Amino acid sequence: MSGPATRALRLGTRKSLLATTQSGLVADLLTERTGAAVELTGVTTFGDVTKAHLAQLGGTGVFVSALRDKLLDGEVDFAVHSLKDLPTAPAEGIALAAVVARHDPRDVLVAGAKLADLPTGARVGTGSPRRVAQLRAIRPDLEYVPIRGNADTRIGKVQSGELAGVVLAAAGLQRIGREEVVAQIFDIDEMLPAPGQGALAVECRADRADLLDLLAALDDPPTRAAVAAERSVLAALEAGCAAPVGAYAVTSGNTVDLTAAVISADGRRSVRKSASGPMSEAMGLGRDLAAAMISDGADTLMGEQTH
Structure with missing residues (x-):
């Protein structure tokens, strides 16, 4: 088997601070573990240039x-991608070469106070229907508004007073060194994360056996x-x-413990279930849990989107 390529490997990344920071972490880890040289190549994506809100675009x-x-x-x-941004359907010709060890999966509130202490009618920004539904379950009296932009832009809307708060992923703020703005870290029980939140996905072409072997060093x-x-x-x-x-799932030994929930848009109803199984059957565990949730009416929680 041949060693690492003599030229630097080109790591494609979005150009935002968070994306380049995450990609840099992965590049450094690969160099540390394999000796491969890596250079970042910036790529502009549709999500970076569109003015539409992510929920309108389908999100992932x-x-x-x-x-x-x-x-x-x-x-x-x-x-390198934030795994929560990755569509669940496989992409032809593309392989998920590695899933890097996960960072903090939780959501956080950037605000001048905790969620419970915000005044009635306060405006909280998030582009995620998942977050809005769970926030409404806790504080239905607040106004939740869609928001775009990178982390610094969103934080700035709070610091300028345009919004009382914004909800972001803990891992992203930790990676760019902005933990000081966090007013509250939500418990997993009160704010179930997006599937894959806090984890990074590494993809390459499926026909690059040399790269698949090399990138396996990153897999957790x-x-x-x-x-x-x-x-x-x-x-x-x-x-x-x-x-x-x-x-959200955690592993212990060879066992996966999985909890999932479907929440109505208004936050008033939810179907929440948990299950456990062997790591080797992780995908089947998820499918079975989803089927059980549908049997309990998860597919009826569509409702009208509330604004």
Whole structure:
């Protein structure tokens, strides 16, 4: 088997601070573990240039397709994505080469006070229907508004007083060193994360056996099993349920413990279930849990979207 390529590997990344920081972490980890030289190649995606809100675009995929096109064209060798942005359907010619060990999966509130202490009618920004539904379950008296932009832009809307708060992923703020703005970290029980939240996905072309071997050095099997369970819940539900979905799994030994919920848009109703199974059966565990949730009425929680 040949060693690392003599030229630097081209790592395709979105150009935002968070994306380049995450890609830099993966590049450094690969160099540390394999000795491979890596250079970052910036790519502009549809999600970066569109003015539409992500919920209108279907959420996942808008940050991913341009990077995958560059992979298939041979312009970059591999790419790093926030795993929660990755569509659940497989992409032809693309392999999930590694799932890097997960960081903090939780959601956080950036505000001047905790959620419970915000005044009635306060405006809280988030582009995620999953977050809005769970926030409404806790504080139905607040106004939840769609928001776009990178982390600094969103934080700025709070600091300028335009919004009372914004909800973001803990891992992203930790990676860019902005933890000081966090007013509250939500418990997993009160704010179930998006499937794959906090984890990074590494993709390359499926026909690059040399790269698949090399990138395997980045893979964390417990994280891969956990996110496989979470994403299989989402994949099974997406066919018949557009309601907000949260899912989170942890591994212990060879066992995966999975919890998932479908929440109505108004936050008033939810179907929440948990199950456990072997790591080797993570995807089946997720599918079975989704089927049980549908049997309990998860597919009826569509409702009218409230604004």
